[in-house]
Amino acid sequence: ERANPDIQFNLEMITRDPLIVPVFKDEYWLTMEGLPAHELATILKWIKQHPPRKPLPSISDKSDAQRLAFEEANVRECFQYARKQLGLS
Secondary structure, three states, X not given: OOOOOOOOOOOOOOOOOOOOOOOXXXXXXXXXXOOOHHHHHHHHHHHHHOOOOOOOOOOXXXXXXXXXXXXXXXXXXXXXXXHHHHOOO
């Protein structure tokens, strides 16, 4: 922003239920065949040692009005973070 004050930033929020990543299915690894098993083990160990502090948010159990309110709150929080932490306006 300092180098180019005319730059425009884009915030894209995808409000949905968390994705389930099928790491234990062969199809998942088709494009990553060369990845050593040690790296996967390291990642899985880290995940196990660092569980979420609270459950990930879900929207499938909310009404349309609740989903809209959740999404709006999420976007507002992101704008606030961008202003305070990143110095964007």
